[in-house]
Amino acid sequence: MYNLLIGGAAGQGVDTITHVLERFIKHAGCGVFTTRDLMSRIRGGHNFALLRFGQTAPSGHDDRLDGLIALNEETLALHLPSLDPQGFALTGLDSDSQDPRVIKLDSLGIAKSLGNQRAAGSVALGAALKLLGIPFTREAAGPIFARYLKEDLVPVNVQAAQAGHESVSQLKKPLQGPYDGHLLLSGAQALCFGAMAAGLQFYAAYPMSPSTSILEHLAQHAGEVGYLVEQAEDEIAAINMALGASYAGARAMTGTSGGGFSLMVEGLGLAGMGEIPLVVVNAMRPGPATGLPTRTEQSDLRFVISAAQGEFPRMVIALRNHEDAFHQTARAFEMAEKYQIPVILLTDQYLQEATATIPLPNPYHIRQPQPLPPEGKGEYARYRYTKSGISPRILPGDPRGFSAVDSDEHDEQGRIIEDADTRVKMMDKRMGKLALLKKDLQEPEHLGEKEPDILLIGWGSMDGPLREAVDLLNAGEGPRVGALVFGDVWPLPERRLRKYAQQAKQRINVEQNYTGQLAQLIREQTGIAMDASVLKYDGRQLTGAQIADRVTKEAGK
Amino acid sequence: MTQQHIYQTHETAWCPGCGNFGILEALKMALEGLNLDPHDVVILGGIGQAPKTPQYIECNSFCGLHGRAVPPAVAVKMVNLNLKVIINSGDGDSYGEGGNHFLHNIRRNVDIAHFVHDNQLYALTKGQASPTTMEGMVTPVQVEGSMSIPFNPLLVALGTGAGFVARGFSGRPEHLAGLMKRAISYRGYALVDIFQNCVTFNKLNTYAWYNSRVYELDDSHDTSDLAAAMALASQFGEQIPIGVLYEKPQPDYNSRHAQLSSGQVLAGRDNDPEVVARLMRQLV
Ligand SMILES: Cc1ncc(C[n+]2csc(CCOP(=O)(O)OP(=O)(O)O)c2C)c(N)n1
Ligand SMILES: [Mg+2]
Numbered sequence: 110m111y112n113l114l115i116g117g118a119a120g121q122g123v124d125t126i127t128h129v130l131e132r133f134i135k136h137a138g139c140g141v142f143t144t145r146d147l148m149s150r151i152r153g154g155h156n157f158a159l160l161r162f163g164q165t166a167p168s169g170h171d172d173r174l175d176g177l178i179a180l181n182e183e184t185l186a187l188h189l190p191s192l193d194p195q196g197f198a199l200t201g202l203d204s205d206s207q208d209p210r211v212i213k214l215d216s217l218g219i220a221k222s223l224g225n226q227r228a229a230g231s232v233a234l235g236a237a238l239k240l241l242g243i244p245f246t247r248e249a250a251g252p253i254f255a256r257y258l259k260e261d262l263v264p265v266n267v268q269a270a271q272a273g274h275e276s277v278s279q280l281k282k283p284l285q286g287p288y289d290g291h292l293l294l295s296g297a298q299a300l301c302f303g304a305m306a307a308g309l310q311f312y313a314a315y316p317m318s319p320s321t322s323i324l325e326h327l328a329q330h331a332g333e334v335g336y337l338v339e340q341a342e343d344e345i346a347a348i349n350m351a352l353g354a355s356y357a358g359a360r361a362m363t364g365t366s367g368g369g370f371s372l373m374v375e376g377l378g379l380a381g382m383g384e385i386p387l388v389v390v391n392a393m394r395p396g397p398a399t400g401l402p403t404r405t406e407q408s409d410l411r412f413v414i415s416a417a418q419g420e421f422p423r424m425v426i427a428l429r430n431h432e433d434a435f436h437q438t439a440r441a442f443e444m445a446e447k448y449q450i451p452v453i454l455l456t457d458q459y460l461q462e463a464t465a466t467i468p469l470p471n472p473y474h475i476r477q478p479q480p481l482p483p484e485g486k487g488e489y490a491r492y493r494y495t496k497s498g499i500s501p502r503i504l505p506g507d508p509r510g511f512s513a514v515d516s517d518e519h520d521e522q523g524r525i526i527e528d529a530d531t532r533v534k535m536m537d538k539r540m541g542k543l544a545l546l547k548k549d550l551q552e553p554e555h556l557g558e559k560e561p562d563i564l565l566i567g568w569g570s571m572d573g574p575l576r577e578a579v580d581l582l583n584a585g586e587g588p589r590v591g592a593l594v595f596g597d598v599w600p601l602p603e604r605r606l607r608k609y610a611q612q613a614k615q616r617i618n619v620e621q622n623y624t625g626q627l628a629q630l631i632r633e634q635t636g637i638a639m640d641a642s643v644l645k646y647d648g649r650q651l652t653g654a655q656i657a658d659r660v661t662k663e664a665g666k
Numbered sequence: 667m668t669q670q671h672i673y674q675t676h677e678t679a680w681c682p683g684c685g686n687f688g689i690l691e692a693l694k695m696a697l698e699g700l701n702l703d704p705h706d707v708v709i710l711g712g713i714g715q716a717p718k719t720p721q722y723i724e725c726n727s728f729c730g731l732h733g734r735a736v737p738p739a740v741a742v743k744m745v746n747l748n749l750k751v752i753i754n755s756g757d758g759d760s761y762g763e764g765g766n767h768f769l770h771n772i773r774r775n776v777d778i779a780h781f782v783h784d785n786q787l788y789a790l791t792k793g794q795a796s797p798t799t800m801e802g803m804v805t806p807v808q809v810e811g812s813m814s815i816p817f818n819p820l821l822v823a824l825g826t827g828a829g830f831v832a833r834g835f836s837g838r839p840e841h842l843a844g845l846m847k848r849a850i851s852y853r854g855y856a857l858v859d860i861f862q863n864c865v866t867f868n869k870l871n872t873y874a875w876y877n878s879r880v881y882e883l884d885d886s887h888d889t890s891d892l893a894a895a896m897a898l899a900s901q902f903g904e905q906i907p908i909g910v911l912y913e914k915p916q917p918d919y920n921s922r923h924a925q926l927s928s929g930q931v932l933a934g935r936d937n938d939p940e941v942v943a944r945l946m947r948q949l950v
Contacts, residue, residue: 353738
């Protein structure tokens with residue numbers, strides 16, 4: 110596996126170069142995992158991307174570099190210390206570095222001679238491909254550049270890349286894998302496709318990083334797929350619009366980050382009280398308040414589980430990786446309609462923005478959930494008491510009856526009530542749905558040893574880093590390690606947890622937050638306590654190697 | 667009336683003499699006058715005394731959150747343009763807690779009728795000042811009298827670009843029903859601010875107070891004249907005009923929308939998996 114960093118000032122084309130490199134590398138058969146500007150805006154708009162690839166698809170990022178494309182000196186200064194002794198760093202001729210790993214390339218001169226000095230980045234790109242043993246042909250390069258550049262800029266960039274490719278000789282052993290036919294996409298895109306496949310018809314949101322990419326991706330394809338995207342005046346409007354759309358019979362979703370979710374909380378309760386199916390995405394970033402807007406954290410778990418006054422059934426699913434994001438988003442729609450509840454999808458900046466290679470999902474295998482139709486005769490009542498607690502749901506416009514929503518406590522017809530009897534019956538009806546929902550829960554995925562000495566426990570986007578950490582730890586001589594990665598976090602699935610937690614000698618939670626929120630939840634729900642924690646809250650995702658190091662330090666303590 | 671009502675009404679929790687009764691009566695007259703099938707009508711409200719209106723009339727209803735009647739209302743219309751979408755809500759709900767939605771949905775111009783029962787205070791919470799409370803009015807909270815400049819919903823609506831702006835009075839249900847019919851038939855966002863006497867809490871703006879001041883606009887007012895409408899909207903003294911102040915046809919949200927202008931209904935619609943598959947293949 111190789112790890113490449115592409116860095117430069119804003120406007121030097123870091124993003125485009127990264128996109129093009131990813132495509133070339135995938136075309137050569139490698140699996141890719143890229144995180145973008147992990148440390149951006151240190152100063153002067155330093156941007157960079159970390160592109161990791163290999164014969165098997167990487168599940169997360171790493172900070173030890175095999176190659177560095179430094180579009181400016183600052184990149185070199187900042188990242189050379191992380192470069193492997195066998196690695197390479199591509200710079201311009203103007204660099205005064207004496208480091209033997211530095212390869213000075215006249216990218217600017219070559220680009221100028223080709224007639225466009227802004228193609229300098231493509232010269233470096235071509236050279237990097239060659240150093241990594243990745244083939245270059247004009248035929249393949251044209252369409253790849255054309256994805257990201259204006260048509261008239263394609264030829265000069267292809268030429269520049271070719272010139273770069275010819276200017277150096279191969280340094281690294283070429284890697285090859287089965288990934289050429291895979292999809293290359295971000296976590297946000299995977300989520301969006303999952304929603305489309307599940308029949309999304311309405312998305313309302315107010316921009317907030319890192320959820321904005323959902324709003325943008327969905328807007329981009331709205332016309333073609335046929336659903337509606339509306340930018341709301343605020344998050345309160347966004348969730349209330351989504352509720353109106355869902356009430357009227359359009360599968361609806363809204364999305365935001367923690368600050369916006371805070372504003373949506375009352376609406377979440379309305380979904381619970383009104384039994385209105387709804388999918389709400391919370392793409393987490395470090396809080397509180399505005400926090401670190403472009404960074405990552407897993408600190409909203411306890412918040413979303415208990416957000417809103419009163420008690421009502423809800424489901425919370427944490428997205429673990431790109432493939433999971435597709436399937437779980439689709440499943441969220443299914444659960445929301447089946448139980449007529451709000452389903453919250455927890456994702457985060459790390460997963461939203463990272464790109465990865467995944468097998469092409471098949472939308473024909475995804476159900477587009479339908480409202481439960483009324484059966485039998487008799488007057489229709491929206492909140493009919495049933496054995497399951499789930500009442501048939503007709504839509505406004507249906508001549509069979511009237512559809513009612515009431516945020517006050519109500520009777521079967523949806524009219525305000527005050528009496529104790531009806532209150533108790535309605536609470537029992539709504540809360541009773543939880544018992545059924547628990548049968549639909551998915552147990553956490555188990556990784557590594559079947560009978561581990563150390564059991565690692567994580568959730569959501571810690572999936573990728575944990576996979577790598579488990580492999581690293583089990584490759585050594587130390588204690589045997591297994592892990593459980595939770596996707597469904599509320600209601601909390603307990604079966605597999607109880608089994609493994611009992612067997613293991615040591616239980617360690619690995620989370621991207623300060624207080625160990627999953628560990629708290631597990632203890633509250635099951636009485637199982639962790640023996641140690643690996644926590645991080647600096648806004649930068651743990652890597653597999655970092656987890657392995659810290660687990661080794663905690664082991665046997 | 668001898669005709670059998672298609673719109674059944676239910677027992678209410680309003681005080682005897684409440685202006686809401688006149689508004690409910692006018693609403694029924696309007697709906698029946700327009701011959702609308704109650705199954706195709708959705709009435710939404712927020713929370714308050716006025717926003718209980720959807721509870722009292724038999725059709726589809728959505729009593730959501732305080733201040734939040736407008737967002738679900740416009741969404742219902744966006745996803746199913748075959749439904750008639752009406753809001754009955756309070757002045758506090760519409761202009762106070764929901765002020766941001768009021769502003770931006772005038773701009774959005776979705777085809778809904780927004781009937782604001784304007785009793786110039788918060789009745790459900792027992793009489794505190796609302797945005798339209800008159801300066802100096804004493805309430806249990808504004809003990810020295812309300813200090814803020816009263817909000818003028820009609821001027822704000824006109825200034826923000828609303829295409830239909832009217833004012834009615836609960837004490838003139840037949841006149842009000844006429845306004846409601848026009849508002850419901852108007853294609854786009856239509857505001858009717860309705861003076862509503864609150865017998866329990868508003869001892870200043872009583873039935874008699876309104877009744878002695880309101881006068882019905884006649885044909886001499888040109889409803890396409892924005893400046894004239896603004897002048898009328900500013901009249902709030904011994905003489906207060908009721909009627910349609912302004913009516914201008916302008917394309918509504920659905921008809922301007924690239925996807926909805928063809929009449930597409932999203933409620934009950936499924937996506938074509940082939941289209942989704944094609945989009946994903948583009949990322950291979
Ligand atoms: C979020 C929230 N804040 C406050 C309330 C309490 N509340 C309910 S109705 C209302 C004001 C109602 O005034 P208005 O909309 O004018 O209706 P009216 O009762 O006068 O008809 C308030 C403050 C609430 N239900 N929800
Ligand atoms: Mg009021």
